[in-house]
Amino acid sequence: MTNMIGKPVKRVEDKRFISGKGRYTDDIVLPGMLHAHIIRSHYAHAKILGIDTDQAEKMEGVVAIFTGKDIAEAGINGVPCGWQVDFKNGETMKEPPHPLLVAAKARYMGDAVAVVIAESKALAKDAAEMVMVDYEPLDAIVDAAMAVEDGAPLVHEDIPGNMAFDWELGDREKTNQTMAKAHHTTTLEFVNQRLIPNAIEPRCAIGDYDSTNDKYTLYTSSQNPHLIRLLMCAFVLGIPEHKVRVVSPDVGGGFGSKIFHYTEEALMTWCSKQLGKPIKWTAERSESFMTDCHGRDHVTKAQMGFDENGKIIGLRVKTFANLGAYLSTFAPCVPTYLHGTLLQGLYTTTAIHVDVTGVFTHTTPVDAYRGAGRPEATYLLERLIDKAALEMKVDPAALRFKNFIPPFDGINEPGFQTEVALQYDSGNYAPVLKRAMEMVDYEALREEQASGRNNGKLIGIGISTYIEACGIAPSAVVGSLGARAGLYESAQVRVQPTGKVSVYVGSHAHGQGHETTFAQIVADKFGIAMEDVEIVHGDSESVAFGMGTYGSRSLAVGGSAIMKGIEKVLEKGAKIAAHKLEASENDLEFAEGKWTVKGTDKSISFGDVALTAYVPHNYPEGLEPGMDFASFYDPANFTYPFGAHIAVVEVDKETGKVDLKRFIACDDVGNVINPMIVDGQIHGGVAQGIGQALFEGAIYDESGQLVNGSYMDYTMPRADDLPLFETDRTVTPCPHNPLGVKGAGEAGTIGSAPAVVNAVMDALAPFGIKDLEMPLTPEKVWNAIHNNQ
Amino acid sequence: MIPNKFDYQKATTVEEAIEYLVEYGDEAKLLAGGHSLLPAMKLRLNNPVKLVDINRIPGLKYIREENAMLCLGAATTHYDIESSELVKSKIPMLCQVAASIGDLQVRNMGTIGGSLAHADPAADWPAGMLATEAIIVIQGPEGTKNVPAKDFFMGLYTTALAENEIITEIRIPIPEGNIGTAYAKCVQPASRFALVGCATIISKNNGLCDRVKLAFTGVSVNAFCDEAVEHALTGHAPDVDNITIAAEKAAINVDVLSDHFASENYRRHLAKVYAKKALMEAANNL
CATH class of the missing domain: 3.30.365.10 (Aldehyde oxidase/xanthine dehydrogenase, molybdopterin binding domain)
Structure with a gap:
């Protein structure tokens, strides 16, 4: 339908959300699936003197217990940081390792110390209570301004003053000179307080290793599954990207907290390979408060x-x-x-x-x-x-x-x-x-x-x-500012032979209504019904690539990628239409879902052109069959x-x-x-x-x-x-x-x-x-x- | 959010429930509405071995008038009390107390007996019970006993209820004469429990208050009647000046709780403010 842009169309995804039919990561149950419970430090800062897992390991239904020592011995890197901001003096940003499980020291209340994997969630939790972690509590520092002072406890022994970087922007000298001349100066000292995101769906990750194909699938409640795959494969587990599929089904809110690559994602993936079975971890609400990034x-x-x-x-x-x-x-x-x-x-x-x-x-x-x-x-x-x-x-x-x-x-x-x-x-x-x-x-x-x-x-x-x-x-701009990834977006517009349209987008909704907004654009531009448009997202196997949803980017960047695909379809469609209508492309106009020879009643519908593209019996010479375009859009x-x-x-x-x-x-x-x-x-x-x-x-x-x-x-x-x-x-x-x-x-x-x-x-x-x-x-x-x- | 293993047992009579309590001692817990117990179990703060469900015991859910008493079965839900015409006509403050608890789903499940037995320092019912001079009827292996509310609440989550006893009924004397009642509550914004809850009943004779009952919840480790406020208003006209003077005496000689929602100082101040609110409203209801 044309004129869909600007209409307050009801969200198509809401039917399943409000009737309890949404499918979230925790809804996924795989055959033989095991359950993980993560043992977390109760202390904000403590040496781990020892972990006694003997009793827990003997409990019925307990399959395995891994500790930070196991992770270290397996040579697994911690989760990486995706942005580098160096010190003013040129020194490199301090980037301490963030291991999947800590071996020697816990550095915040909630730091993961060990994981218990059992046949049920209840058994995993029961066994976790029998794991004895011997901590030596140490002094902690929680205030940023106080943490840089001399004598403050160090979070990482080798990072003096607890400073990751210092950074400046703007003209210091000019500003100081200008401020000195000010007629009136207002000063404000304040704390912009720490907030806890509180997505209604707790984080959840399922690792599923398939030994026959040597393939991994990670199901995770994430705002950007492709980036998780890239970071986990290339920087944490060192496994080839084509061997890993990351799926994020419906996501129940994120507010940013589900952008990041969390340790639990790589941990479940690694544990699944060790045990040869799928393993699920779902955060309890207390874990969400403690471990979702604030x-x-x-x-x-x-x-x-x-x-x-x-x-x-x-x-x-x-x-x-x-x-x-x-x-x-x-x-x-x-x-x-x-x-x-x-x-x-x-x-x-x-x-x-x-x-x-x-x-x-x-x-x-x-x-x-x-x-x-x-x-x-x-x-x-x-x-x-x-x-x-x-x-x-x-x-x-x-x-x-x-x-x-x-x-x-x-x-x-x-x-x-x-x-x-x-x-x-x-x-x-x-x-x-x-x-x-x-x-x-x-x-x-x-x-x-x-x-x-x-x-x-x-x-x-x-x-x-x-x-x-x-x-x-814009990728070049953010690259010059320290980003370790581009921030373009991808979309694939696939016109099916019957004229229905599937759009594969690299952004991923966690409440934004992409299935509605994106479909409106496609329906409007092709002059077809919204019901004839399908938006596919959240699966690295079906979507070519994506940078995910955050920073109010999905429509401005992802929508623009869709627009590029739409243009390519219409361009190719015009060639086919011109051939079928025996007219010059220049004499055609596209409106109301059909190409018409200007000034005549000769026309061909979008659907007929799509069918022709897939059944190219009478077809322009030299033109490829099919109607399927992948686009990447990098904003200016x-x-x-x-x-x-x-x-x-x-x-x-x-x-x-x-x-x-x-x-x-x-x-x-x-x-x-x-x-x-x-x-x-x-x-x-x-x-x-x-x-x-x-x-x-x-x-x-x-x-x-x-x-x-x-x-x-x-x-x-x-x-x-x-x-x-x-x-x-x-x-x-x-x-x-x-x-x-x-x-x-x-x-x-x-x-x-x-x-x-x-x-x-x-x-x-x-x-x-x-x-x-x-x-x-x-x-x-x-x-x-x-x-x- | 998974409790420890426990054995679930449905009791069909009060006597049967008591038998389980006798047998299992502190390893047994009674399940009424479960709105405090189940979260505590899921957090593994409370780990009963035997969970005795008393919801199916017939004859524990009722509201009736008997011998100048309002009689409430222990398993009566907050919502049943909130919406009872009888309660409203006799002691409307109790409907206010009930209506201020949690949300509708909570009020449809939670029971007055369960709330009293749990004795959360911020629960609403204890203030209502003290202000109305309610009698808690308790049954144990040795028979039944009546415990006045003022002797029932003994500290943080601590009551006169023994391990092998069960609350069966709450009896509330219906006040006579020209009475006004009110419950004023300052909610803790996250949990919506009472940061300060103040329940009061006053009666007026010849223009003066001849009887004042005023009780607080949320202020101290357990709910209490504030006698200083009661004395200050008794014998005086319930006007704004006298009420202001009386309310200023609130929470003076008690240990006041302190947390990140309200320090001791602020909570004591709120007690005065809400004592005044409650008394003013009660005076307007005379």
């Missing part, structure tokens, strides 16, 4: 300088980024190239310098979590600008309008070159904030706030704008969605509880294929950002124990904590990809947290409170009020 955890000091007219002239940032105990797949990239590069924001700041130190601590590894670096950058900018507005006694909206980069479409006007490496593709920033203010009725709300204050009501209005770099990423640039969010809160003076009254989001994600899916993405993202602002945060005690590793203790945002979101959009198309799309997966998370915090700070302004750290729990807010009354 997000954020920045300790930052930032200063913003203004001239006498309120124009931002300089920004100086120092961040200690907590990387946890080991380097996860993308960990070094998040606080650097996804954070430092976004510090221009939407503003015309002329001098920026950012300095980031990546630090090891005795905590769960930290990596990309929805937004990844960009929420941290946005929080930094938007809190600074709000604090500055308060200090300079100007309206926070007016201060933003004054500093916005003027509009540019990236076609007639060039892209905007930032002070921090990126070139924005297209942008028109004032309208999103204007629209958001209109939606919330800003002027009236300010009046309501003023009269409320007179009656003791603490109403707050908080604004945040944001920009993010999505559509990750990142895409740069932006938006403005406004939160309205009321703070209860007596208890400190924040009541979120309204939340307005006006986003610009470029062109929109399915507005319902985009709205859903924004809603989910906003909820997660609100979660960070008000509720969430991993808490480690000094010994490195994760204090709140359960749903009884870790506060997730719930529906009844949230108001009905009010959303709208402006559209500034991306100038460099065929669909003009920018990506919508992370926008909500990036904009919402600072809007909520700004709103609470606005409510508390009468008490002279200028800054509080997330999450803004009732006690924290009450204490601040109490201490300032």
